[in-house]
Amino acid sequence: MSASNTSITVYVPRDSTALALCAEQVAAAIAQQAAQRGISINLVRNGSRGMFWLEPLVEVATAAGRIGYGPVESEDVAALFDADFLNGGQHRLALGLVEEIPYLKKQERLTFARVGITDPLSLPDYLAHEGYAGLRRALTMPSAALVQEVLDSGLRGRGGAAFPTGIKWKTVAATVAAQKYIVCNADEGDSGTFSDRMVMEDDPFMLIEGMTIAALAVGATRGYIYVRSEYPHAIAALNQAIATANSANYLGDNILGSASSFHLEVRKGAGAYICGEETALLESLEGKRGVVRAKPPLPAIEGLFGKPTVINNVISLASVPIILARGAAFYKNYGMGRSLGTLPMQLAGNIRRGGLVEKAFGVTLRELLQDFGGGTASGKPIRAVQVGGPLGPYLPPSLFDTKLDYEAMAAVGGMLGHGGIVVFDDSVDMAKQARYAMEFCAVESCGKCTPCRIGSTRGVEVIDKIVAGQPQQIKLLRDLCDTMVNGSLCAMGSMTPLPVLSALDHFPEDFGKGELGQAA
Amino acid sequence: MQIEASVPQAVPSDPSVDLNQVRSIIQEFKTLPGAMLPVLHAIQDALGYVPPSVVPLIADELNLSRAEVHGVISFYHHFRQQPAGRHIVQICRAEACQAVGADALVAHAKAALGCDFHGTSSDGQFTLEPVYCLGQCACGPNMQIDDDLHARVSSDKFNRVLRAKRGVQ
Ligand SMILES: Cc1cc2nc3c(=O)[nH]c(=O)nc-3n(C[C@H](O)[C@H](O)[C@H](O)COP(=O)(O)O)c2cc1C
Ligand code: SF4
């Protein structure tokens, strides 16, 4: 970045949600107004702070700190200049110091510490904000100590299954092979989740650094980031950041003059939810249909192309740089019980202030929904929330005091998954949501096992019968769910019953009202 | 979904497909480990679809059977086996978008384009596809046209965006 001393720095996000809300037009309007008025500005395209109801959130660097304005439309830009926003002037869209906005101030941002602040594609910016401090330390440590540091941090996989990351790495490190791989699971197929996307678009060097540390820890020299095709902006950002890291020798042969080498490549998925399941993802990377493999063998022992492979979620890998930079003890100081560190949670659906909230484990659903989210966007009461993606159960308001921690959620029949929270107001038809869960499973099943492949289609039919006025079919639906839970190879088939049964258990009044028809 | 058995094509030669172009695309990617998806993406990016007539070529170059290649193409929702309209309109059908009216948007889109999902408007401009989450879940309902995202899409906004794509202001 070439911030000249005289020009004022203005930030307009390049995050894809901001772009979907016309950030590009706003940036162009600001550049044009500045030129027209003969004012020199330094326009930086930062990531998003994750306060999406304020996007596009324009920030101006002042002596007091960064002052925000939002949500800005291109029609507002001339008036902002008239109000002297470049010097923090008053305007109807003024938000004051961005860091002081309660939604942001109340968070504990470790993984997302830089997100929204820096220009995601600027390596100097990354370095100026503690970037690559973790890798520099890692390069001075023996690989066993690296694995131990991650073990000690208590980090558990953030992709859903919550398996300890250090143990996975230890297995790969201990397996002898001529070639090992680091694979990043960036398939993020769950509805209501976007934290992986934000990391890739808004701080891609952090993911690259995390993967490089993983490579040092286990002795891998090649890595792949498998990104879903629905995320073109993330793919572009990663490719550009990888090219930059390569030319600055943070990737490639003899990283920073060390004996270690790591080559990293982005691979694009092709629109299949099941390819988020780790073994299906490996099949897909190998160029095959994304069909789930039976375990064992574990990918840690026989993974990509039959070689030992670390496969981790984006957030798991992105949490590693700060663990190395600040130490395991620092990280595990956050959280509760066996859920240590922070989780970037995502407020989505019918919510007034939707966005990203990174907090230590242990915050309650109610705090997130009310204090952060501000209730529904429609202003109607919340009736149900689905936590943990399409395979997660629907929770009623009576469970909103549950703490978000893996064990506490499981204790009430919930799951935390990837931290996605989807809110529905009281207009929701829960029988329709149950039907959709079955339909989604039918569309996305990999087809390997019968309960999932056929059971989901039957499930749709049975729910249609129930709502058409055959309550005696409810027993059949429960039996079918039982078969799916017990007879499926992976969580797609064995967990689809969770949203279905939770709808039935918590919202029975929605089943048997009469016509659901062919609404979906 | 892969249970739908799209009938294995008899693979007639198709004069509209430039096989030399396809051959050079395959050459460019075939040495990558696990080259299949990169090859298919590159072909679809260049031609707009993966024509059945190129399946034997891919199979040859990657040392696989035609059935294997066809099996991969038909497994993934992203790959299409026939040409689409000029623009791909993807509307998110997943839960977070449902919670803010995705179903109504879908109904509007189908009526406005006069086609169902996977269909193309009669002027050949727009192919309508469902998508299960675009990662914009805090600001639904969402859609993507080609690589352009649009958030909080009402029926009016849908009409405006499509008019702009057509070049009619
Ligand atoms: C149907 C299904 C879909 C999944 N989708 C994802 C996904 O999109 N992203 C992800 O990181 N993990 C996903 N997982 C979990 C992965 O299988 C695996 O547990 C994870 O990638 C391991 O990384 P972690 O230990 O860092 O969480 C999915 C699992 C199943 C059964
Ligand atoms: S449960 Fe479904 S998705 Fe999982 S392996 Fe079986 S058929 Fe495939």
Ligand code: FES
């Ligand atoms: S649910 Fe529609 S964008 Fe995520």
